[in-house]
Amino acid sequence: MKPRRLLLGAALGLFAAVSGTVTVADAAETPVSRVDWHACPQYSDEVLRMFMFPRDIPGFRKQWARVQCGKVSVPLDYRKPRGRHITVAVTKLPATDPAHRKGSIAFNPGGPGGSGYLMPTLVTVFNPGNQALNKHYDLIGFDPRGVGYSTRSTCRYGPPASVPPGGGPITKAQAQEAYDETARKNAECARSDAAFLGGLTTTNVARDLDRIRSALGERRIGFYGGSWGSWLGAVYRSEFPRRTSRFWLDSAMPTRIRMDRLEADGAKATARNFSRMAAWMAERHKTYGFGTSGRVVEAAIARLVKSYDAAPRRFSDIPERLDGVLVSDLASRPSPEWPRSAHALRELRDATGPTAPPAIKDMYSGPQGPPPSGPDVPQGFNMTMAVATLCNEDEGPRDFASWWAAYQDRQKRYPVTGRFTQPTPLCAGWPLPVRHPRLKHSNASAVISGHRYESVTPYEWSRELHSAIGGSLQTVGDDIHGGVLDTPECAAKLRDYFATGRAPGHCKGLPEPTTTTRTRPMPSPSPTDILSPLTRRL
Structure with a gap:
């Protein structure tokens, strides 16, 4: 359980631009495409340990030996089909019963910016029951444009220098500096290749997926997408309803993208789920000692946030000071992490130093030095693609004043989890045009699964998307973001x-x-471990 630090403006935004929303007539078949197949990359055990437990490696290698790898050429701008082209990387895990094959299912893990290249293999290894999907279906992975083995660009992003980690509450002056730094980095990034970055849009990724469908020789294609992948699936289904087979959209996004709304809704849902955690801890007062009612536990942890903000702690074996954002982070975790989080909160409360308590030290322990690098290391997540795709679709305000005021309000509304929210607009200074996909209601098959208590993509968003596009709404009675494929009952x-x-x-x-x-x-390095609190939500 690695601590996720608060990354202000430069650690960016999530949801963004459709460079040219062009109506694509579903009746007009996509031009014939082809896959240029090639040998698949091979991975060392050291690299695979970045993605899985060592016990999973033999199963991965067995499945990976069956995978076919290739690339599909697609237009950068679909308004100019004979103009600049880019490539999209594709993998195929062929059906094990080809005589009774039903078609193909494509996968996307979310993000935006997440790689789906390994996903068909990983979903069958991490939950062996999912191998039944592969009996009658080819399972298709792909890296969206801007990610991994597909054509991509890399801008330089990172935590703003104006906000040192563990420094206590963020001041308005620090937030303003972070805002200015974000605006500068976003503008520099967009200028580096405006044509390519403007083409990193959900609608274009949906069109690329349709080119993949055509290249595979499929009349229709199935799809599974979680988090932002649900948004991609909804856009594809709206653009190409007659080319849609069976779609499953897990942990769904809302129908329009406003970063301020995503932050507000997510903050409310996070506080709601923390109340569940507090009640759970109260039932185990003898273990954790925070109180015998949820309300008492919430108040005790709110005091702990204030204590660490007022006097950030430094331990001799931890590289940075710890402030209230760590407490807030621990209180914002989903239920599988409650035991470890509650144990860590108890240790933070009782810590006397000079060394860190065991649970806290464990959070900061891990492989020393940089992660493996080289040609055999797949890119699990691309920050630049996340920024471009998200900021091009963000229809909300980007001024400092309104975001700072909303951040202050969240501190009052949510005294425990509000500290772990975003004080500046993540798309500050992004200069490319804002356009938005148009969702359409249709009778095409789809299941939208919303998790009742989750905070990353609140359940209300699944209901909203279902009302907008149709299909069937499934309620999952947990708080696990995108967890359908890993939960035995739901996966069945x-x-x-x-x-x-x-x-x-x-x-x-x-x-x-x-x-x-x-x-x-995680099946691949996740934005939830890399970006800001808001970026966790997608």
Whole structure:
């Protein structure tokens, strides 16, 4: 459980621009494309340990040996199909029962900026039950434009120098400096290749997916997308309803993208889920000692936030000072992490130094030195693609004053989790035009699954998307962002849907924990470990 530090403006925004929203007639078939197949990259054990437990490596290698890898050429600007082209990287895990093959299912893990290249293999390794999907379907992975093995660009982003980690509450002057730094970096990035960065849009990724469908020789294509991947699936389904097979959209996005609204809704949902965690801790007062009611626990942890903000702690074996944002982060975790988070909160409360308590030290421990690098290291996440795609679609305000005022309001509304929110607009200074995909209601098959208690993409967004585009709404009774593929009961319903086309009933999801839970590494490096609190939400 690595601590995720608050990255202000320069650690950016998430959702953004459609460079040229062009209506594509679904009746007009996409020009014939082809996949240029080539040998797949091979990965060392050291690299694979970045993505999985060592016990999963043999299963990955067995599946990866069956994978086919290739690239598809697509127009940078679909208004100029004979102009500049870029390439999109594709993987295919062929159906194990080709005689009864039903088609292809493409996967996207979210982001934007997340790589789907390894996803077909990983979803069948991390949950072996998902291998049933691969019996009658080819499973398709791809890196969206701007990511991984696809054509990409890299701008220099990082935490703003004006806000040192562990320095206590952010001042208005520091936030203003961070805002100015973000605006400068965003403007520099956009100028580096405006044509390419302006083409990093959800609509263009959807059109690229349709080129992949055509190149694979499929009349229709199935799809699974989580988080931002649900938004991609909704846009594809709106653009190409007659080329849509069975779509499953997990942890759905809302119907329009306003960064200020995403932050506000996410902050409210995070506080709501923390109340569940506080009640869970109260039931275990003998273990954690924060109080015997949820309200008492919330008040005690609010005092802990204030204490660490007023006097950030330094331990001799931790490289940075710890302030209230760490406490707020621990209180913002999903239920599988409650035992470890509650244990860490107890240690922070009781810490006397000079060395860090064991649970806190464990959070900061890990491989020393830089991660593996070289040609065999896949890029799990591309920050530049995230910024461009998100900021081009952000329809909300980007001025410093309104964001700072909203941040101050959240500190009052949510005294525990509000400290772990975003005080500046993540798309400050992004100069490219703002356009937005147009969603359309249709009768094409789709399941939208919303997790009742999650905070990354609040349940209300799934209901909103369902009302806008149609399909079937499935309620998952947990707080696990994008967790359908990893939850046995829910994954079984997903597999049945792709096998039969029948809309599934609701599923309970993961139960609240009773003992320490061991969590699996993310299938790929996730924006949730890299970006700001707001970026966690997508």
